[in-house]
Amino acid sequence: MQSFPGRPTTPVAPEVVIVGGGSIGCSIAYQLALDGVRSLILERDYLAAGASGVAAGMLAPQVEAPFDDPFFDLTLAGRKSHGPLAAALYEDVGLDVECRATGILRVALDEADRVELQRRQRWQTARGLRADWLESEQLGECEPLLNGVAGRLLAGGLWLPDEGQVRSPRLVQALAAASVKRGAMVVEGSWAVGFERRGDRISGVRTPQGIVSAETVVLAAGVWSTDLAQTIGLDLPVGPVKGQILTLRAIQQTPRTVIWSGECYLVPRVDGQVILGATEEDGNYDRRPTLAGIGSLSEAALEFLPAVGQFTIEGIWAGLRPAAPDRYPIVGRAPGFENLILATAHYRNGILLGPLTGRWISQLIRSGVVAPEFAPFGPERFISSGH
Numbered sequence: 001m002q003s004f005p006g007r008p009t010t011p012v013a014p015e016v017v018i019v020g021g022g023s024i025g026c027s028i029a030y031q032l033a034l035d036g037v038r039s040l041i042l043e044r045d046y047l048a049a050g051a052s053g054v055a056a057g058m059l060a061p062q063v064e065a066p067f068d069d070p071f072f073d074l075t076l077a078g079r080k081s082h083g084p085l086a087a088a089l090y091e092d093v094g095l096d097v098e099c100r101a102t103g104i105l106r107v108a109l110d111e112a113d114r115v116e117l118q119r120r121q122r123w124q125t126a127r128g129l130r131a132d133w134l135e136s137e138q139l140g141e142c143e144p145l146l147n148g149v150a151g152r153l154l155a156g157g158l159w160l161p162d163e164g165q166v167r168s169p170r171l172v173q174a175l176a177a178a179s180v181k182r183g184a185m186v187v188e189g190s191w192a193v194g195f196e197r198r199g200d201r202i203s204g205v206r207t208p209q210g211i212v213s214a215e216t217v218v219l220a221a222g223v224w225s226t227d228l229a230q231t232i233g234l235d236l237p238v239g240p241v242k243g244q245i246l247t248l249r250a251i252q253q254t255p256r257t258v259i260w261s262g263e264c265y266l267v268p269r270v271d272g273q274v275i276l277g278a279t280e281e282d283g284n285y286d287r288r289p290t291l292a293g294i295g296s297l298s299e300a301a302l303e304f305l306p307a308v309g310q311f312t313i314e315g316i317w318a319g320l321r322p323a324a325p326d327r328y329p330i331v332g333r334a335p336g337f338e339n340l341i342l343a344t345a346h347y348r349n350g351i352l353l354g355p356l357t358g359r360w361i362s363q364l365i366r367s368g369v370v371a372p373e374f375a376p377f378g379p380e381r382f383i384s385s386g387h
């Protein structure tokens with residue numbers, strides 16, 4: 001087993017074992033650490049080895065929401081949680097997770113797009129959110145790359161100034177480091193292969209190196225949670241929606257804001273990198289990028305922003321978004337088990353919702369109280385207690 005740097009030399013037995021060192025597992029460990037609960041993360045590969053290491057890191061509830069519902073409320077609260085978290089992590093472990101409200105410009109490619117985006121603008125402004133409609137000739141004022149012909153060929157755009165972004169892999173590292181500083185343990189290269197079960201309790205997690213005992217176990221292994229749940233007869237309906245992205249660099253002009261066309265998005269980073277994402281490939285477990293995936297993204301970007309053709313390629317990545325059939329998270333106590341918590345299926349929003357999920361799971365573990373805002377997203381909507 002490999003220890004995370006900073007691991008206490010005389011570890012005390014953890015109260016909670018978390019399977020999976022992605023955004024969700026590390027957010028839970030962090031909140032538990034703040035609340036004085038000792039946890040241990042078992043990570044098969046390395047921290048952020050899954051979807052969390054690939055994610056574009058957008059904090060984008062408004063651009064993602066077709067209508068107003070409880071999930072939208074949750075994602076807005078998620079966006080709000082990131083600024084204070086980033087400041088606390090910087091103070092704590094000195095890592096800048098680059099949390100910034102860069103805004104998102106959602107451009108309309110055609111008339112149908114324009115009608116739909118203006119409909120969204122109406123209900124979002126009616127809710128008191130900032131969402132401004134820009135005609136095509138105004139797009140360049142918001143994003144200089146859309147000055148001139150590039151902007152005029154579009155059917156306008158929705159400017160969402162409060163949307164933001166973080167650097168996802170660094171966020172995971174910072175959460176883990178801050179957790180370890182408060183006594184949590186992280187073991188990378190340790191594969192959970194199953195559970196020790198006594199009636200309706202899980203007494204430990206089985207790894208090739210031995211059994212790790214715990215009072216509570218949290219399954220936060222992203223899309224791979226399904227296989228582990230299966231070992232104890234839980235049919236967790238979580239599958240992959242593969243996403244491919246490219247890391248680019250502009251030779252001349254870098255986008256000022258996030259530009260999203262519906263077919264693809266461009267996310268400018270602090271260091272001048274630009275993320276071009278992302279494909280949506282339902283049911284695909286193969287984590288390797290493909291020419292077709294990268295080709296479709298390039299085509300989608302070049303269609304509305306020819307300047308991207310001069311950007312150079314620095315990296316090509318793919319990750320598996322864990323998704324439930326209804327595309328909402330599955331967060332809560334596993335039906336039929338007293339001390340097993342499920343925290344997965346965050347689909348396109350696992351970075352955005354990590355901090356809230358962490359808070360809620362910690363509360364559930366400490367007091368048994370189900371936070372009302374998470375109540376609609378419990379596992380019982382798919383799994384009965386008599387499974």
Ligand SMILES: Cc1cc2nc3c(=O)[nH]c(=O)nc-3n(C[C@H](O)[C@H](O)[C@H](O)COP(=O)(O)OP(=O)(O)OC[C@H]3O[C@@H](n4cnc5c(N)ncnc54)[C@H](O)[C@@H]3O)c2cc1C
Binds near residue numbers: 023043228243
């Ligand atoms: C291309 C792309 C772009 C995205 N963009 C955004 C975005 O802009 N904003 C946003 O909010 N979300 C985004 N997402 C979604 C987000 O990445 C996911 O929702 C989130 O990362 C899920 O986190 P997780 O911790 O549940 O899973 P993961 O990050 O996949 O972590 C699961 C971890 O469990 C480990 N593991 C698996 N099996 C075992 C085992 N048996 N034992 C121990 N460890 C195990 C894995 O190695 C992995 O590290 C994007 C995803 C992709 C692919």
